[in-house]
Amino acid sequence: MTPVRTEFADGVAVFTIDRPEARNAVNQEVAQQLAAAMDEFERRDDITIGILTGAGGTFCAGMDLKAFTRGELPSVEGRGFGGIASAPPSKPLIAAVEGWALAGGCELALSADLIVAADDAKFGLPEVKRGLAAAAGGLLRLPKILPYQLAMEIALTGDPITAARAHEFGLVNTLTPSGGALDGARELAARIAANGPLAVRATKQVVSMAIRYTDPDLFAAQRGILDPVFVSDDAQEGARAFAEKRAPKWTGH
Template sequence: MSDSVRTEFGDGIAVITIDRPEARNAVDKSVAEGIAAAIDEFESRSDLVIGILTGAGGTFCAGMDLKAFTRGERPALPGRGFGGLTEQPPQKPLIAAVEGWALAGGCELALSADLVVASREAKFGLPEVKRGLVAAAGGLLRLPKALPYQLAMEIALTGDPLTAEKAHAHGLINTLTEPGGALDGAKELAARVAANGPLAVRATKQIVSGAVRWTDAEAFAAQADLVGPVFASADAQEGARAFAEKRAPVWRGE
Protein backbone atom coordinates (compact mmCIF):
# COMPACT_ATOMS: atom_id res chain seq x y z
CA MET A 1 0.00 0.00 0.00
CA SER A 2 1.21 3.51 -0.80
CA ASP A 3 2.35 5.72 2.10
CA SER A 4 0.13 8.47 0.70
CA VAL A 5 -3.09 6.43 0.95
CA ARG A 6 -4.44 5.17 4.28
CA THR A 7 -7.10 2.51 4.78
CA GLU A 8 -9.39 1.59 7.63
CA PHE A 9 -11.64 -1.47 7.54
CA GLY A 10 -14.42 -2.35 9.95
CA ASP A 11 -18.15 -2.84 10.44
CA GLY A 12 -18.60 -3.59 6.74
CA ILE A 13 -17.06 -0.27 5.69
CA ALA A 14 -13.76 0.49 3.95
CA VAL A 15 -12.42 4.03 4.45
CA ILE A 16 -9.79 5.04 1.89
CA THR A 17 -8.00 8.33 2.66
CA ILE A 18 -5.71 10.25 0.33
CA ASP A 19 -3.07 11.42 2.81
CA ARG A 20 -1.02 14.17 1.18
CA PRO A 21 -2.37 17.27 2.95
CA GLU A 22 0.85 19.17 2.24
CA ALA A 23 -0.01 18.87 -1.48
CA ARG A 24 -3.77 19.32 -1.00
CA ASN A 25 -4.05 15.57 -1.68
CA ALA A 26 -2.99 16.01 -5.30
CA VAL A 27 -2.73 12.71 -7.15
CA ASP A 28 0.65 11.39 -8.26
CA LYS A 29 1.51 7.87 -9.38
CA SER A 30 1.88 6.67 -5.80
CA VAL A 31 -1.61 7.89 -4.88
CA ALA A 32 -3.11 6.27 -7.97
CA GLU A 33 -1.46 2.97 -7.12
CA GLY A 34 -2.52 3.27 -3.48
CA ILE A 35 -6.16 3.91 -4.34
CA ALA A 36 -6.17 1.00 -6.81
CA ALA A 37 -4.67 -1.36 -4.21
CA ALA A 38 -7.19 -0.23 -1.59
CA ILE A 39 -10.08 -0.73 -4.02
CA ASP A 40 -8.80 -4.23 -4.84
CA GLU A 41 -8.75 -5.18 -1.16
CA PHE A 42 -12.19 -3.64 -0.63
CA GLU A 43 -13.62 -5.60 -3.55
CA SER A 44 -12.01 -8.90 -2.52
CA ARG A 45 -13.18 -8.94 1.09
CA SER A 46 -16.61 -10.43 1.73
CA ASP A 47 -16.90 -8.61 5.07
CA LEU A 48 -16.81 -5.18 3.37
CA VAL A 49 -20.06 -3.90 1.87
CA ILE A 50 -19.41 -0.24 1.06
CA GLY A 51 -16.42 2.07 0.71
CA ILE A 52 -15.68 5.72 1.47
CA LEU A 53 -13.08 7.81 -0.38
CA THR A 54 -11.92 10.97 1.37
CA GLY A 55 -8.94 13.29 1.77
CA ALA A 56 -6.87 14.26 4.79
CA GLY A 57 -6.38 17.75 6.17
CA GLY A 58 -9.61 19.44 5.15
CA THR A 59 -9.29 19.01 1.38
CA PHE A 60 -10.73 16.20 -0.73
CA CYS A 61 -8.35 16.39 -3.69
CA ALA A 62 -6.82 19.19 -5.76
CA GLY A 63 -6.48 17.02 -8.86
CA MET A 64 -3.29 15.96 -10.63
CA ASP A 65 0.05 16.67 -8.97
CA LEU A 66 1.55 19.03 -11.55
CA LYS A 67 5.05 18.81 -10.08
CA ALA A 68 4.99 15.03 -10.45
CA PHE A 69 3.59 15.43 -13.95
CA THR A 70 6.54 17.60 -14.99
CA ARG A 71 8.84 14.84 -13.71
CA GLY A 72 7.18 12.44 -16.13
CA GLU A 73 4.80 10.73 -13.71
CA ARG A 74 1.32 9.84 -14.93
CA PRO A 75 -1.38 9.69 -12.22
CA ALA A 76 -3.49 7.21 -14.20
CA LEU A 77 -3.28 3.42 -14.41
CA PRO A 78 -3.98 1.41 -17.59
CA GLY A 79 -7.59 0.27 -17.65
CA ARG A 80 -8.35 2.03 -14.36
CA GLY A 81 -7.95 5.68 -15.26
CA PHE A 82 -7.05 8.73 -13.19
CA GLY A 83 -6.31 7.95 -9.56
CA GLY A 84 -6.69 4.25 -10.28
CA LEU A 85 -10.46 4.75 -10.14
CA THR A 86 -12.23 6.88 -12.75
CA GLU A 87 -12.41 4.30 -15.54
CA GLN A 88 -13.06 1.32 -13.27
CA PRO A 89 -15.08 2.18 -10.16
CA PRO A 90 -15.67 -0.70 -7.73
CA GLN A 91 -18.62 -3.04 -8.19
CA LYS A 92 -19.52 -2.34 -4.56
CA PRO A 93 -20.94 1.11 -3.73
CA LEU A 94 -18.56 3.96 -2.97
CA ILE A 95 -19.19 7.24 -1.11
CA ALA A 96 -17.10 10.37 -1.64
CA ALA A 97 -16.69 12.31 1.64
CA VAL A 98 -15.74 15.82 0.57
CA GLU A 99 -14.23 18.63 2.63
CA GLY A 100 -12.82 21.72 0.98
CA TRP A 101 -11.97 21.45 -2.70
CA ALA A 102 -12.75 18.62 -5.10
CA LEU A 103 -10.97 20.21 -8.02
CA ALA A 104 -10.20 19.00 -11.56
CA GLY A 105 -9.21 15.33 -11.23
CA GLY A 106 -10.37 15.50 -7.62
CA CYS A 107 -13.85 16.42 -8.81
CA GLU A 108 -13.67 13.54 -11.28
CA LEU A 109 -12.80 11.16 -8.43
CA ALA A 110 -15.85 12.40 -6.50
CA LEU A 111 -18.04 11.96 -9.59
CA SER A 112 -16.82 8.35 -9.84
CA ALA A 113 -18.50 7.61 -6.51
CA ASP A 114 -22.12 6.47 -6.19
CA LEU A 115 -22.98 8.74 -3.28
CA VAL A 116 -21.55 12.06 -2.07
CA VAL A 117 -21.48 13.52 1.44
CA ALA A 118 -19.96 16.99 1.62
CA SER A 119 -19.33 19.88 3.96
CA ARG A 120 -21.42 22.97 3.35
CA GLU A 121 -18.15 24.76 2.58
CA ALA A 122 -16.98 22.23 -0.03
CA LYS A 123 -16.54 23.29 -3.64
CA PHE A 124 -16.42 21.27 -6.84
CA GLY A 125 -14.82 22.34 -10.08
CA LEU A 126 -13.52 21.33 -13.50
CA PRO A 127 -11.26 24.30 -14.31
CA GLU A 128 -9.33 22.60 -17.11
CA VAL A 129 -10.68 24.95 -19.83
CA LYS A 130 -9.09 27.88 -17.98
CA ARG A 131 -5.72 26.27 -18.77
CA GLY A 132 -6.57 25.29 -22.34
CA LEU A 133 -7.13 21.69 -21.28
CA VAL A 134 -10.06 19.25 -21.20
CA ALA A 135 -11.34 17.32 -18.17
CA ALA A 136 -10.70 13.89 -19.63
CA ALA A 137 -10.97 11.63 -16.57
CA GLY A 138 -14.73 11.13 -16.79
CA GLY A 139 -15.92 14.45 -15.41
CA LEU A 140 -17.48 15.64 -18.66
CA LEU A 141 -19.14 12.24 -19.12
CA ARG A 142 -20.58 11.97 -15.62
CA LEU A 143 -21.48 15.58 -14.87
CA PRO A 144 -24.51 15.79 -17.23
CA LYS A 145 -25.83 12.54 -15.72
CA ALA A 146 -25.64 14.03 -12.23
CA LEU A 147 -26.82 17.60 -12.93
CA PRO A 148 -29.25 19.36 -15.29
CA TYR A 149 -27.72 19.67 -18.75
CA GLN A 150 -27.45 23.46 -18.80
CA LEU A 151 -25.84 23.62 -15.35
CA ALA A 152 -23.38 20.87 -16.24
CA MET A 153 -22.51 22.71 -19.45
CA GLU A 154 -22.00 25.99 -17.60
CA ILE A 155 -19.61 24.37 -15.12
CA ALA A 156 -17.70 22.60 -17.89
CA LEU A 157 -17.42 25.60 -20.24
CA THR A 158 -16.64 28.32 -17.68
CA GLY A 159 -14.44 26.27 -15.38
CA ASP A 160 -16.07 28.11 -12.47
CA PRO A 161 -16.60 26.25 -9.17
CA LEU A 162 -19.88 24.80 -7.94
CA THR A 163 -20.74 25.33 -4.29
CA ALA A 164 -21.87 22.43 -2.14
CA GLU A 165 -25.17 24.15 -1.43
CA LYS A 166 -25.98 24.44 -5.14
CA ALA A 167 -24.73 20.91 -5.84
CA HIS A 168 -26.99 19.58 -3.08
CA ALA A 169 -29.98 21.53 -4.40
CA HIS A 170 -29.55 19.84 -7.79
CA GLY A 171 -29.01 16.34 -6.44
CA LEU A 172 -25.25 15.89 -6.86
CA ILE A 173 -24.77 15.65 -3.08
CA ASN A 174 -26.77 13.25 -0.91
CA THR A 175 -26.01 14.82 2.46
CA LEU A 176 -24.62 18.19 3.56
CA THR A 177 -22.74 18.42 6.84
CA GLU A 178 -21.18 21.15 8.87
CA PRO A 179 -17.49 21.81 8.12
CA GLY A 180 -15.34 18.96 9.38
CA GLY A 181 -18.27 16.55 9.44
CA ALA A 182 -18.18 15.00 5.97
CA LEU A 183 -16.42 11.78 6.94
CA ASP A 184 -18.68 11.20 9.95
CA GLY A 185 -21.69 11.89 7.75
CA ALA A 186 -20.39 9.43 5.17
CA LYS A 187 -19.87 6.80 7.85
CA GLU A 188 -23.45 7.26 9.04
CA LEU A 189 -24.76 6.79 5.50
CA ALA A 190 -22.41 3.84 4.94
CA ALA A 191 -23.65 2.14 8.12
CA ARG A 192 -27.21 2.27 6.80
CA VAL A 193 -26.07 0.53 3.62
CA ALA A 194 -23.76 -1.94 5.39
CA ALA A 195 -26.68 -3.19 7.53
CA ASN A 196 -28.19 -4.77 4.41
CA GLY A 197 -27.38 -8.02 2.64
CA PRO A 198 -23.94 -7.63 1.03
CA LEU A 199 -24.77 -9.63 -2.11
CA ALA A 200 -27.98 -7.68 -2.57
CA VAL A 201 -26.21 -4.35 -2.08
CA ARG A 202 -23.55 -5.19 -4.66
CA ALA A 203 -26.08 -6.38 -7.27
CA THR A 204 -28.34 -3.38 -6.63
CA LYS A 205 -25.45 -0.94 -7.17
CA GLN A 206 -24.56 -2.66 -10.44
CA ILE A 207 -28.16 -2.56 -11.70
CA VAL A 208 -28.73 1.10 -10.82
CA SER A 209 -25.41 2.18 -12.34
CA GLY A 210 -25.98 0.04 -15.43
CA ALA A 211 -29.50 1.32 -16.01
CA VAL A 212 -28.21 4.60 -17.46
CA ARG A 213 -26.36 2.79 -20.27
CA TRP A 214 -28.50 -0.28 -20.97
CA THR A 215 -31.14 -0.17 -23.67
CA ASP A 216 -34.65 -1.33 -22.74
CA ALA A 217 -33.99 -4.59 -24.55
CA GLU A 218 -30.79 -5.21 -22.59
CA ALA A 219 -31.95 -4.10 -19.17
CA PHE A 220 -34.03 -7.05 -17.95
CA ALA A 221 -31.58 -9.63 -19.28
CA ALA A 222 -28.65 -7.85 -17.61
CA GLN A 223 -30.63 -7.49 -14.39
CA ALA A 224 -31.52 -11.18 -14.40
CA ASP A 225 -27.84 -12.14 -14.59
CA LEU A 226 -27.14 -10.07 -11.48
CA VAL A 227 -30.28 -10.93 -9.51
CA GLY A 228 -30.29 -14.71 -10.05
CA PRO A 229 -27.35 -15.50 -7.75
CA VAL A 230 -28.74 -13.22 -5.05
CA PHE A 231 -32.12 -14.99 -4.95
CA ALA A 232 -30.32 -18.34 -4.82
CA SER A 233 -28.03 -17.28 -1.95
CA ALA A 234 -28.02 -18.30 1.70
CA ASP A 235 -28.43 -14.62 2.58
CA ALA A 236 -31.78 -14.49 0.76
CA GLN A 237 -33.01 -17.38 2.89
CA GLU A 238 -31.64 -15.73 6.01
CA GLY A 239 -33.38 -12.45 5.22
CA ALA A 240 -36.73 -14.21 4.86
CA ARG A 241 -36.24 -16.25 8.04
CA ALA A 242 -35.18 -13.20 10.04
CA PHE A 243 -38.28 -11.30 8.92
CA ALA A 244 -40.55 -14.21 9.88
CA GLU A 245 -38.79 -14.62 13.23
CA LYS A 246 -38.82 -10.87 13.92
CA ARG A 247 -35.06 -10.60 14.45
CA ALA A 248 -32.11 -8.89 12.80
CA PRO A 249 -30.57 -10.92 9.95
CA VAL A 250 -27.05 -12.32 10.24
CA TRP A 251 -25.50 -11.95 6.81
CA ARG A 252 -22.87 -14.37 5.53
CA GLY A 253 -22.21 -12.78 2.17
CA GLU A 254 -23.00 -16.04 0.36
Protein backbone atom coordinates in the same frame (compact mmCIF):
# COMPACT_ATOMS: atom_id res chain seq x y z
CA MET B 1 4.50 7.89 5.15
CA THR B 2 2.06 6.24 2.76
CA PRO B 3 -0.04 8.69 0.69
CA VAL B 4 -3.14 6.50 0.96
CA ARG B 5 -4.45 5.22 4.30
CA THR B 6 -6.98 2.41 4.45
CA GLU B 7 -9.30 1.21 7.22
CA PHE B 8 -11.61 -1.80 7.19
CA ALA B 9 -14.18 -2.24 9.97
CA ASP B 10 -17.85 -3.09 10.46
CA GLY B 11 -18.48 -3.75 6.80
CA VAL B 12 -17.10 -0.35 5.76
CA ALA B 13 -13.80 0.54 4.08
CA VAL B 14 -12.36 4.06 4.38
CA PHE B 15 -9.73 5.22 1.88
CA THR B 16 -7.97 8.48 2.75
CA ILE B 17 -5.71 10.35 0.34
CA ASP B 18 -3.08 11.68 2.72
CA ARG B 19 -1.03 14.37 0.96
CA PRO B 20 -2.35 17.50 2.69
CA GLU B 21 0.82 19.42 1.84
CA ALA B 22 -0.18 19.03 -1.85
CA ARG B 23 -3.93 19.41 -1.21
CA ASN B 24 -4.16 15.65 -1.79
CA ALA B 25 -3.23 16.00 -5.46
CA VAL B 26 -2.94 12.64 -7.20
CA ASN B 27 0.45 11.47 -8.42
CA GLN B 28 1.39 8.04 -9.74
CA GLU B 29 1.98 6.62 -6.26
CA VAL B 30 -1.46 7.71 -5.05
CA ALA B 31 -3.10 6.19 -8.15
CA GLN B 32 -1.29 2.89 -7.69
CA GLN B 33 -2.10 2.68 -3.98
CA LEU B 34 -5.76 3.55 -4.52
CA ALA B 35 -6.01 0.89 -7.22
CA ALA B 36 -4.48 -1.68 -4.86
CA ALA B 37 -6.83 -0.60 -2.08
CA MET B 38 -9.82 -0.97 -4.42
CA ASP B 39 -8.66 -4.46 -5.38
CA GLU B 40 -8.63 -5.44 -1.70
CA PHE B 41 -12.03 -3.78 -1.24
CA GLU B 42 -13.45 -5.90 -4.05
CA ARG B 43 -11.95 -9.13 -2.68
CA ARG B 44 -13.12 -8.84 0.93
CA ASP B 45 -16.44 -10.53 1.61
CA ASP B 46 -16.73 -8.76 4.98
CA ILE B 47 -16.78 -5.28 3.42
CA THR B 48 -19.98 -4.00 1.80
CA ILE B 49 -19.30 -0.34 1.06
CA GLY B 50 -16.38 2.08 0.83
CA ILE B 51 -15.74 5.74 1.62
CA LEU B 52 -13.19 7.85 -0.24
CA THR B 53 -11.97 11.02 1.47
CA GLY B 54 -8.97 13.33 1.80
CA ALA B 55 -6.86 14.39 4.78
CA GLY B 56 -6.37 17.90 6.14
CA GLY B 57 -9.68 19.51 5.19
CA THR B 58 -9.40 19.03 1.41
CA PHE B 59 -10.86 16.20 -0.64
CA CYS B 60 -8.52 16.34 -3.65
CA ALA B 61 -7.08 19.09 -5.85
CA GLY B 62 -6.84 16.78 -8.86
CA MET B 63 -3.76 15.83 -10.83
CA ASP B 64 -0.37 16.73 -9.38
CA LEU B 65 0.68 19.25 -12.06
CA LYS B 66 4.30 19.35 -10.94
CA ALA B 67 4.50 15.58 -11.37
CA PHE B 68 2.78 15.95 -14.76
CA THR B 69 5.48 18.31 -16.00
CA ARG B 70 8.03 15.60 -15.08
CA GLY B 71 6.17 13.14 -17.28
CA GLU B 72 4.46 11.32 -14.41
CA LEU B 73 0.89 10.20 -15.10
CA PRO B 74 -1.53 9.80 -12.17
CA SER B 75 -3.36 6.82 -13.61
CA VAL B 76 -3.33 3.03 -13.65
CA GLU B 77 -3.79 0.93 -16.78
CA GLY B 78 -7.36 -0.31 -16.96
CA ARG B 79 -8.42 1.76 -13.94
CA GLY B 80 -7.82 5.31 -15.16
CA PHE B 81 -7.16 8.44 -13.12
CA GLY B 82 -6.49 7.80 -9.45
CA GLY B 83 -6.85 4.07 -9.99
CA ILE B 84 -10.64 4.49 -9.89
CA ALA B 85 -12.14 6.92 -12.41
CA SER B 86 -12.63 4.75 -15.49
CA ALA B 87 -13.33 1.52 -13.58
CA PRO B 88 -15.11 2.24 -10.28
CA PRO B 89 -15.51 -0.69 -7.86
CA SER B 90 -18.51 -2.99 -8.20
CA LYS B 91 -19.36 -2.28 -4.56
CA PRO B 92 -20.87 1.12 -3.71
CA LEU B 93 -18.51 3.97 -2.90
CA ILE B 94 -19.23 7.22 -1.03
CA ALA B 95 -17.14 10.36 -1.51
CA ALA B 96 -16.78 12.32 1.75
CA VAL B 97 -15.85 15.83 0.62
CA GLU B 98 -14.34 18.59 2.71
CA GLY B 99 -12.95 21.75 1.15
CA TRP B 100 -12.11 21.49 -2.53
CA ALA B 101 -12.90 18.68 -4.98
CA LEU B 102 -11.23 20.11 -8.06
CA ALA B 103 -10.40 18.78 -11.53
CA GLY B 104 -9.49 15.10 -11.16
CA GLY B 105 -10.57 15.39 -7.53
CA CYS B 106 -14.06 16.33 -8.65
CA GLU B 107 -13.94 13.46 -11.12
CA LEU B 108 -13.01 11.05 -8.32
CA ALA B 109 -16.04 12.29 -6.39
CA LEU B 110 -18.20 11.83 -9.50
CA SER B 111 -16.94 8.26 -9.88
CA ALA B 112 -18.43 7.50 -6.46
CA ASP B 113 -22.06 6.47 -6.16
CA LEU B 114 -22.97 8.84 -3.33
CA ILE B 115 -21.52 12.14 -2.12
CA VAL B 116 -21.58 13.54 1.41
CA ALA B 117 -20.12 17.04 1.54
CA ALA B 118 -19.43 19.73 4.11
CA ASP B 119 -21.63 22.78 3.53
CA ASP B 120 -18.58 24.89 2.67
CA ALA B 121 -17.12 22.39 0.18
CA LYS B 122 -16.73 23.27 -3.50
CA PHE B 123 -16.64 21.22 -6.69
CA GLY B 124 -15.09 22.23 -10.00
CA LEU B 125 -13.60 21.16 -13.32
CA PRO B 126 -11.05 23.95 -13.97
CA GLU B 127 -9.05 22.00 -16.58
CA VAL B 128 -9.91 24.48 -19.34
CA LYS B 129 -8.12 27.17 -17.32
CA ARG B 130 -4.93 25.08 -17.63
CA GLY B 131 -5.31 24.25 -21.31
CA LEU B 132 -6.55 20.75 -20.45
CA ALA B 133 -9.89 18.96 -20.45
CA ALA B 134 -11.59 16.80 -17.82
CA ALA B 135 -10.75 13.38 -19.25
CA ALA B 136 -11.33 11.24 -16.15
CA GLY B 137 -15.08 10.92 -16.60
CA GLY B 138 -16.18 14.37 -15.47
CA LEU B 139 -17.47 15.47 -18.88
CA LEU B 140 -19.32 12.17 -19.23
CA ARG B 141 -20.83 11.93 -15.76
CA LEU B 142 -21.70 15.54 -14.92
CA PRO B 143 -24.52 15.95 -17.50
CA LYS B 144 -26.08 12.69 -16.29
CA ILE B 145 -26.55 14.24 -12.85
CA LEU B 146 -26.99 17.98 -13.43
CA PRO B 147 -29.16 19.86 -15.94
CA TYR B 148 -27.41 20.12 -19.31
CA GLN B 149 -26.92 23.89 -19.19
CA LEU B 150 -25.50 23.84 -15.66
CA ALA B 151 -23.14 20.99 -16.54
CA MET B 152 -21.98 22.96 -19.59
CA GLU B 153 -21.42 26.11 -17.51
CA ILE B 154 -19.26 24.23 -15.01
CA ALA B 155 -17.27 22.46 -17.73
CA LEU B 156 -16.76 25.45 -20.06
CA THR B 157 -16.05 28.19 -17.52
CA GLY B 158 -13.97 26.08 -15.15
CA ASP B 159 -15.68 27.92 -12.29
CA PRO B 160 -16.56 25.99 -9.12
CA ILE B 161 -19.99 25.17 -7.73
CA THR B 162 -20.76 25.30 -4.02
CA ALA B 163 -21.81 22.19 -2.12
CA ALA B 164 -25.12 23.87 -1.33
CA ARG B 165 -25.91 24.40 -5.02
CA ALA B 166 -24.66 20.91 -5.84
CA HIS B 167 -27.03 19.55 -3.20
CA GLU B 168 -29.91 21.57 -4.62
CA PHE B 169 -29.45 19.87 -8.01
CA GLY B 170 -28.85 16.36 -6.65
CA LEU B 171 -25.08 16.09 -7.08
CA VAL B 172 -24.62 15.87 -3.30
CA ASN B 173 -26.72 13.46 -1.24
CA THR B 174 -26.11 14.94 2.20
CA LEU B 175 -24.74 18.23 3.51
CA THR B 176 -22.96 18.35 6.86
CA PRO B 177 -21.37 21.12 8.91
CA SER B 178 -17.73 21.88 8.07
CA GLY B 179 -15.54 19.06 9.33
CA GLY B 180 -18.41 16.60 9.44
CA ALA B 181 -18.33 15.01 5.98
CA LEU B 182 -16.56 11.82 7.02
CA ASP B 183 -18.86 11.32 10.01
CA GLY B 184 -21.84 11.89 7.74
CA ALA B 185 -20.46 9.40 5.22
CA ARG B 186 -19.87 6.83 7.97
CA GLU B 187 -23.48 7.21 9.08
CA LEU B 188 -24.76 6.69 5.54
CA ALA B 189 -22.36 3.78 5.00
CA ALA B 190 -23.53 2.10 8.19
CA ARG B 191 -27.13 2.23 6.96
CA ILE B 192 -26.08 0.56 3.71
CA ALA B 193 -23.71 -1.94 5.35
CA ALA B 194 -26.60 -3.15 7.49
CA ASN B 195 -28.21 -4.56 4.33
CA GLY B 196 -27.41 -7.81 2.54
CA PRO B 197 -23.95 -7.46 0.98
CA LEU B 198 -24.75 -9.45 -2.17
CA ALA B 199 -27.97 -7.48 -2.65
CA VAL B 200 -26.17 -4.17 -2.13
CA ARG B 201 -23.46 -5.06 -4.63
CA ALA B 202 -25.92 -6.32 -7.25
CA THR B 203 -28.18 -3.30 -6.77
CA LYS B 204 -25.28 -0.89 -7.27
CA GLN B 205 -24.25 -2.68 -10.45
CA VAL B 206 -27.73 -2.57 -11.98
CA VAL B 207 -28.37 1.07 -11.07
CA SER B 208 -24.98 2.17 -12.40
CA MET B 209 -25.47 0.09 -15.55
CA ALA B 210 -28.83 1.75 -16.12
CA ILE B 211 -27.22 5.16 -16.52
CA ARG B 212 -24.09 3.78 -18.24
CA TYR B 213 -21.64 5.18 -15.70
CA THR B 214 -19.01 2.62 -16.56
CA ASP B 215 -19.62 2.30 -20.31
CA PRO B 216 -16.16 1.58 -21.82
CA ASP B 217 -17.37 2.80 -25.23
CA LEU B 218 -17.78 6.32 -23.83
CA PHE B 219 -14.22 6.34 -22.51
CA ALA B 220 -12.93 4.99 -25.81
CA ALA B 221 -14.87 7.62 -27.73
CA GLN B 222 -13.58 10.52 -25.65
CA ARG B 223 -9.93 9.43 -25.96
CA GLY B 224 -9.79 10.34 -29.64
CA ILE B 225 -11.02 13.83 -28.81
CA LEU B 226 -9.07 14.55 -25.62
CA ASP B 227 -5.74 12.73 -26.07
CA PRO B 228 -4.35 15.47 -28.37
CA VAL B 229 -5.07 18.03 -25.64
CA PHE B 230 -2.82 16.23 -23.17
CA VAL B 231 0.19 16.18 -25.50
CA SER B 232 -0.24 19.82 -26.54
CA ASP B 233 2.14 22.69 -25.85
CA ASP B 234 -0.68 24.45 -24.00
CA ALA B 235 -1.01 21.53 -21.57
CA GLN B 236 2.63 21.88 -20.57
CA GLU B 237 2.32 25.66 -20.46
CA GLY B 238 -0.71 25.49 -18.19
CA ALA B 239 1.10 23.23 -15.74
CA ARG B 240 4.27 25.33 -15.82
CA ALA B 241 2.32 28.55 -15.27
CA PHE B 242 0.58 27.01 -12.27
CA ALA B 243 3.87 25.85 -10.75
CA GLU B 244 5.46 29.26 -11.43
CA LYS B 245 2.43 31.16 -10.10
CA ARG B 246 1.89 33.22 -13.25
CA ALA B 247 -0.75 33.63 -15.92
CA PRO B 248 -0.46 31.07 -18.72
CA LYS B 249 0.39 32.14 -22.27
CA TRP B 250 -1.79 30.05 -24.57
CA THR B 251 -0.78 29.29 -28.16
CA GLY B 252 -3.62 27.00 -29.18
CA HIS B 253 -1.14 24.25 -30.05
